[in-house]
Amino acid sequence: PQPRASHLALVAIPVAFGVTVLMLVTRMTRVVNVDIWNIWHMTFTGAMLHLATGSYWLGILGVVVHAAFVYKLGDWFAKDTRDYFGLEGIAIPHGSSAYLGPVAVLVDTIIEKIPGLNRIHFSADDVQKRFGPFGEPVTVGFVMGLVIGVLAGYDAKAVLQLAVKTAAVMLLMPRVIKPIMDGLTPIAKHARKRLQAKFGGQEFLIGLDPALLLGHTSVVSASLIFIPLTILIAVLVPGNQVLPFGDLATIGFFIAMAVAVHQGNLFRTLISGVIIMGITLWIATQTIGLHTQLAANAGALKAGGQVASLDQGGSPITWLLIQLFTWQNIVGFAVIAIIYLAGVLLTWRRARQFVAAEKATALQQSQIAS
Numbered sequence: 001p002q003p004r005a006s007h008l009a010l011v012a013i014p015v016a017f018g019v020t021v022l023m024l025v026t027r028m029t030r031v032v033n034v035d036i037w038n039i040w041h042m043t044f045t046g047a048m049l050h051l052a053t054g055s056y057w058l059g060i061l062g063v064v065v066h067a068a069f070v071y072k073l074g075d076w077f078a079k080d081t082r083d084y085f086g087l088e089g090i091a092i093p094h095g096s097s098a099y100l101g102p103v104a105v106l107v108d109t110i111i112e113k114i115p116g117l118n119r120i121h122f123s124a125d126d127v128q129k130r131f132g133p134f135g136e137p138v139t140v141g142f143v144m145g146l147v148i149g150v151l152a153g154y155d156a157k158a159v160l161q162l163a164v165k166t167a168a169v170m171l172l173m174p175r176v177i178k179p180i181m182d183g184l185t186p187i188a189k190h191a192r193k194r195l196q197a198k199f200g201g202q203e204f205l206i207g208l209d210p211a212l213l214l215g216h217t218s219v220v221s222a223s224l225i226f227i228p229l230t231i232l233i234a235v236l237v238p239g240n241q242v243l244p245f246g247d248l249a250t251i252g253f254f255i256a257m258a259v260a261v262h263q264g265n266l267f268r269t270l271i272s273g274v275i276i277m278g279i280t281l282w283i284a285t286q287t288i289g290l291h292t293q294l295a296a297n298a299g300a301l302k303a304g305g306q307v308a309s310l311d312q313g314g315s316p317i318t319w320l321l322i323q324l325f326t327w328q329n330i331v332g333f334a335v336i337a338i339i340y341l342a343g344v345l346l347t348w349r350r351a352r353q354f355v356a357a358e359k360a361t362a363l364q365q366s367q368i369a370s
Contacts, residue, residue, distance in 0.1 A: 008050060008059050012043035015060060019067040024204075031074040031091045032195065033207035038094035042066040044312040045321065051290050051297075052322045062321050069317060073098040074207055076351035080260035085213055088185065089192045090206050096310075097210035097256045099317050100276050102343030104258035107272035109346050123264040124218045137217055141170030141224065148228050170220055213256035218264040223252035225266075226273055233277045242284045247310040254280065254310070279336065280314035286329065287313045290322070316340045 016039045023029040033039075045066040050059030074093030080101075081087045092098055112118050124137070145166030149159030188206040195204045213219055227248050234240055255273045262268035284291075288308045295301040312318055316336055323333040 007056065008043055008046045008063065011060065012046060012063050013039050015063050016042050016067040019064055020071065023068060023071055027202070028068075029071040029075055030078070030203050030205045031071045031093050031207045032191070032204050033071065033074075033093060034191070035094055035207055035209050038209060039067075041070075041095055041312055041315075045315070045318040047294055048287065048290050048312075048318050049321055049325065051293055053325050055325075058325060062318075065321060066317055070094060070098050071207070073101060073347070074205060076347050077101050077257060077260070078205055079351070079354045080257065081213075084260040084263065085216060087212060089188050089204075090185070090208055090212070092210045092213060092257070093207045095210045096250075096254045096280075096315070097213060099315060100254055100280075101257035101261060102340065102347045103276050103279065104255075104261040104269075104272040104343075105347045105350055106339065106343035107258075107275060108261055108268060111268055111271065120267045121265050122267045124221045124266065125264065137170040137220070138167045140221065141167035144170075144221075144224050148224075151228065166224060169224065170217070176215065210253055210256060213260075214252045216256075216259065218259045218266065218269075219252055219256050222255050222259055222266060222269050222273065225270070226251045226255060226277065229274070230277050230281075233274060234281050237278050237281050240281050240285050241288060242281055242308045242310070242314075244281075244310060250311065277310075279316065279339070280310050282314075282332075283316060283319045283336070284308050284310050284314035286332065287319060287322075 013036060016033070020029075020031070020033050024032065042063045046059040046061075046063035049062035050056060053059075070093040074091030077098065078091050081090055081092055124140070142163045145163030146159060148166070149162040152162075154162065188208070191206055192204050196202060214223070230244050230248065230251060234243055254276055255269060258269050258272045258276065262272065285308070288306055291308055291313045292301065292306045295307040301307060320333065320337055320340065323329060327333070
């Protein structure tokens with residue numbers, strides 16, 4: 001409700017839609033965003049920038065920049081969305097899944113250059129193959145629940161209840177998400193065909209909600225690990241003032257694209273996830289003041305209270321834009337900007353390499369066929 005109660009709420013949707021149309025017409029993106037709901041992410045960036053600078057037009061610029069950037073992220077991670085998650089013709093340009101993907105790419109690139117570390121591979125599939133029935137998602141979920149419950153200091157009854165609930169999540173989450181994916185896939189295919197017919201065969205990707213990624217077994221496993229781990233990270237991050245609560249239910253969004261970037265390697269996902277959540281918590285602490293003001297303007301704040309969030313309150317896109325126009329934390333801006341821009345450049349280069357490889361493969365196949 002906070003971004004929707006801002007002065008930018010009425011214009012954010014048409015502005016974001018206009019960015020989509022402009023980028024499609026100029027062929028700067030293949031993403032056709034049909035997920036109107038998640039435009040709130042762009043609205044939030046604009047609202048925070050408006051509050052920080054006092055400029056309505058800079059707030060509009062924030063919406064434009066956020067929209068244009070995440071549509072490009074939808075393009076760049078399209079191969080991951082297709083090959084790892086099996087979502088043909090679909091892009092995930094929204095939320096923390098998209099904008100935190102570059103951090104995972106940076107981590108993956110660094111790990112690849114470290115001898116020994118680059119050979120470590122541990123995934124949910126590996127566990128299942130090695131341990132047979134004991135490696136099934138239900139069993140793994142039960143064991144994870146036991147471990148988390150014991151570490152949390154629960155009594156025996158509460159530990160067993162948590163173990164059963166965790167096992168149920170591991171079993172049911174993929175089955176709940178699958179019908180949604182099965183229903184959206186033909187719709188996306190039909191929409192793509194209609195668009196391609198009207199625009200001379202140009203390739204399009206339908207931009208949908210990142211919730212589609214949460215049903216994958218590796219994402220579920222990583223999410224369950226990071227729920228308690230994020231609380232530990234919150235305690236360890238210097239200067240952090242945010243204790244995650246409501247955002248814990250959405251941890252999967254933060255690391256879903258990282259799972260795909262690392263091809264299900266939970267070892268690498270743990271490393272990138274720790275960095276992702278550390279950066280997110282630090283940024284969320286820096287934006288508490290603006291976030292609280294935004295909540296107060298929306299009438300969603302009790303007297304004397306403060307508000308913070310990991311999702312958009314911890315977004316590097318939002319924070320870097322705010323710092324770019326206010327210069328309140330030059331050192332922090334420099335560090336986060338270097339890390340994030342390095343990840344973005346590597347993501348762009350990685351996407352170009354994927355496209356070049358696919359074109360070379362298609363050319364080779366056509367030559368063989370002829």
